[in-house]
Amino acid sequence: MATVPRPERQRDRGGALSLPIEFGPSKNLAWRTPLSGGHSSPAIWGNRIYLTAADTAAKKLEVIALDRSTGEIAWRQAVPATEFERIHPVGSLATATPAVDGQRVYAYFGSYGLVAYDLNGKVAWEAPMPVLQAPFGSGTSPVVAGELVILNRQEPKEPFLIALDRSTGKTVWKHQYPLPPGLPSPYAGYATPLVVGQQVIVHGPTRLEDFDLSTGEVRWWVTLSSTGTSTPVVSGDTLYVATWYPFGESDQVSALPDFEALLAHDKDGNGTLNRDEVPEGLAVFARPDTPDVPGATMSVKGSFARVDGNKDGEIQRNEWDGLRALVGKLVAEHGLLAVKLGGTGDVTATHVLWKENKSIPEVPSPLAYNNKVYLVRNGGVVTCLGAVSGKLLYRARVGAGGPYFASPLAASGRVIVTSGDGVVSVLSAGDHLDVLANNDLGEPVAASPAFVDGVLYVRTASGLSAFRQP
Numbered sequence: 204m205a206t207v208p209r210p211e212r213q214r215d216r217g218g219a220l221s222l223p224i225e226f227g228p229s230k231n232l233a234w235r236t237p238l239s240g241g242h243s244s245p246a247i248w249g250n251r252i253y254l255t256a257a258d259t260a261a262k263k264l265e266v267i268a269l270d271r272s273t274g275e276i277a278w279r280q281a282v283p284a285t286e287f288e289r290i291h292p293v294g295s296l297a298t299a300t301p302a303v304d305g306q307r308v309y310a311y312f313g314s315y316g317l318v319a320y321d322l323n324g325k326v327a328w329e330a331p332m333p334v335l336q337a338p339f340g341s342g343t344s345p346v347v348a349g350e351l352v353i354l355n356r357q358e359p360k361e362p363f364l365i366a367l368d369r370s371t372g373k374t375v376w377k378h379q380y381p382l383p384p385g386l387p388s389p390y391a392g393y394a395t396p397l398v399v400g401q402q403v404i405v406h407g408p409t410r411l412e413d414f415d416l417s418t419g420e421v422r423w424w425v426t427l428s429s430t431g432t433s434t435p436v437v438s439g440d441t442l443y444v445a446t447w448y449p450f451g452e453s454d455q456v457s458a459l460p461d462f463e464a465l466l467a468h469d470k471d472g473n474g475t476l477n478r479d480e481v482p483e484g485l486a487v488f489a490r491p492d493t494p495d496v497p498g499a500t501m502s503v504k505g506s507f508a509r510v511d512g513n514k515d516g517e518i519q520r521n522e523w524d525g526l527r528a529l530v531g532k533l534v535a536e537h538g539l540l541a542v543k544l545g546g547t548g549d550v551t552a553t554h555v556l557w558k559e560n561k562s563i564p565e566v567p568s569p570l571a572y573n574n575k576v577y578l579v580r581n582g583g584v585v586t587c588l589g590a591v592s593g594k595l596l597y598r599a600r601v602g603a604g605g606p607y608f609a610s611p612l613a614a615s616g617r618v619i620v621t622s623g624d625g626v627v628s629v630l631s632a633g634d635h636l637d638v639l640a641n642n643d644l645g646e647p648v649a650a651s652p653a654f655v656d657g658v659l660y661v662r663t664a665s666g667l668s669a670f671r672q673p
Contacts, residue, residue, distance in 0.1 A: 222615035222659060224629050225640045226670035233658065233669040234274035239265060241297035242608070242649040243344070245660045245667065248303040251277060251322065252660065254667065255310050257296035262287055264296060266310045268324060271658075274669060278324035284315040290340030292497035293606075293623075295649070299344040300395075302352065304369065309352050313341030317354060319372060328372035336360045342393025342432060348403070348416055351375060355405050357392030357431060364396070364405060366419060376419035383409050387533055392431030399437050399544065406444050407431040411542065423546040425555060428535035433564065433610075438571035438590060441556065442542045445578060447565040449488045449501070450530065451537025457486045459503075459527050462520045475517035478507045487530060490565065492582025493606045496623075536560050539569060539578060541593060557593030562586050567651075570611040570618065573632055579620040581606050583628070585636060599636040601628040614654040621648050625663060644668070 223231040239256040246253045252269040264282040269275065287296060299311040307327050308320045313335030319327040335341050337358045346353045351366045362380035367373060382390050386408070394406040402422070403414040408431040412424045429446035436443050450456050468480050485503040493499035503510065503526075512522050538560035546554050562580045570577040571590055578586040583601040588594060603626035612619040617639065618630040625644040631637035650662040659670045 221657060221672055222617060222619075222629070222654060223670050223672045224617075225642060226627075226659070227642050228645055228668075231670045231672060233671050235666055235668045236269060236274040236276065237666040238267065238662075239263070239297075240295055240664060241662070242295040243297055243300045243662075244609075244650040245653040245662060246301045246303050246308075247271065247653060247655055247660070248305060248322075252667070253301040253303055253308050253310075254662065255297040255299060255301060255312065259290075259296055262296075264312050264314065266301065266308065266318065266320060266324075268308070268322075269667065271655075271669075274667065280320060280324050280326070282310070282312055282315050282318060284312060286314060286334045288313040288335045288337070288340050293649075294340045296340070298341050300650075302345045302347045304347045307369065309345045309347065309369070311341075311343070311345045311354060313337070317345060317352065317367065317372065319352075319369070330367055330372045330374075332356070333361070337391040337393070338389055339391070339393075342395075344395045346396050346398055348398040351416070353396050353398065353403055355392065355394065355396050357390065357405075357407055359389040359391060362390060362392070364403070364414060364419065366403075366416075378414060378419040378421070380407070394431050395434045397435045397437060397442070399442075402544070404435055404442065405431075406433065406435050406446070411435070411442075411444055411446075411540070413544075423548060423550045423554075425540065425542055425551045426549065427540070427551075428537050430565070432566055434568045436569050436571050437544070440544045441590070442544055443539060443569045443571055443576050443590075444542065445539050445563050445567075445569050446537045447563050448535060448537040450533040451535060452561065452563060454491050455488050456530065456534060457489065459485070459487075459523075459530060461527075462523045465518075465523060473517075475519055477517055478504060481507065481518070487526070490581055490606075492580075492584075492604055496606050499606070537563050539563060539576070539588070541576075541590075559586070559588055559593055559595070562598055564607065566608045567620075568610040570613060572613040572618065575632070577611050577618055577620075579607050579611050583607070583620070583622060583626075585620060585630070587634070587636075596634045597636050601630065601636070601638050601641065603628055603641050608649040609651040612652055612654060614659065619652060619654075619659075621652060621661070623647055623649060627652070627661060 241256040243255040267279045268277040302309040316332035317330040364378040392407040397404040401416045428448045481504045487501040489500040538558045541556040543554040564580045587596040606623035609621040647664045
């Protein structure tokens with residue numbers, strides 16, 4: 204029976220069937236099914252594929268099951284949400300990948316909560332929750348672990364990690380996250396929990412934490428600077444987590460000029476700057492290689508109201524100096540951490556085996572494969588590191604730019620990275636970059652692909668496609 208694990212547990216599942224190297228709308232396409240929008244990835248069990256979907260304009264949420272052989276829709280169920288979470292301009296109301304265990308499908312929406320269906324689409328149970336209050340919407344997915352369904356909800360209002368009985372939906376345990384003081388932005392996390400044996404590991408905005416699967420008690424943690432966005436991966440007894448932070452890398456933080464230099468733009472000569480006088484390209488921080496992504500750059504002009512402390516419509520010297528001092532305080536090194544599993548309490552000083560602090564991705568999870576760890580960052584920058592040593596094997600561009608949201612995938616001895624613009628690059632899994640093909644699907648992709656039994660499934664903005672060798 205074919206099953207696809209979570210991206211954090213993904214392995215090469217090609218078997219004797221090979222991944223098509225070249226594919227697209229008119230090449231090696233087995234089938235394509237139009238769907239409503241959504242960022243959830245294909246969850247596969249047997250001959251079925253399960254997805255969530257959202258018509259954002261109509262405020263309609265759905266769970267959809269498709270036949271894996273033909274792409275035909277087997278069933279679809281509307282989720283009766285009446286209020287809807289706030290999402291990022293490039294986000295979706297359907298981000299969570301369903302979990303499936305051969306008996307039920309578990310779907311989560313930040314605007315509704317958890318819903319479980321039997322494999323024929325009949326509602327088995329529901330666990331409604333308040334509408335999520337995270338600044339950019341939901342990012343996490345539910346996970347099945349033994350008899351439990353685990354869900355991570357880290358939001359400013361009531362952050363928690365919860366375990367529900369997978370048969371009934373009743374709460375088995377619930378961990379309430381304490382809100383750390385002094386955060387520069389509202390508390391929120393977006394990562395999916397990683398289950399390793401009896402451990403539930405969560406990448407949060409201030410800590411990587413391990414919880415006991417049976418009780419929800421905290422066992423160990425690593426302190427870090429992160430937005431808690433990507434999901435950790437594990438290989439053997441080592442965990443890899445990409446801890447991205449807006450002020451975590453030099454090419455993300457702009458060098459703000461001193462006030463005297465800023466006054467070169469003071470057109471009316473009054474010794475201060477109004478909003479129109481602030482240069483367009485001046486930024487507090489910026490995500491590299493994402494010029495066309497809304498919200499990717501925090502510009503000074505866009506943040507003018509925050510800088511203008513006395514609300515007089517002008518940036519004074521003390522206000523500008525205050526901004527420069529604040530940015531200096533916010534700078535903190537992020538990175539990919541290799542963490543030895545186990546321990547008790549704070550293991551930051553004892554269990555972090557190595558750290559790589561360059562070209563860290565915000566959304567895509569790492570890939571641990573064949574004793575290597577792969578990262579893909581905006582701009583199509585791929586980093587390959589030795590899994591044990593952390594040694595940099597290569598860092599290079601694949602030739603497909605733009606933003607990257609999908610996690611890398613191993614298939615048939617190769618590595619797949621997918622750009623937000625819809626270019627799927629197939630790489631050799633070696634010690635140097637070898638791009639075998641850049642396949643342009645012609646529309647955006649936010650979901651991570653899945654590969655089972657020689658078929659690559661890619662969800663684009665308008666549908667789901669299956670590619671295979673003839």
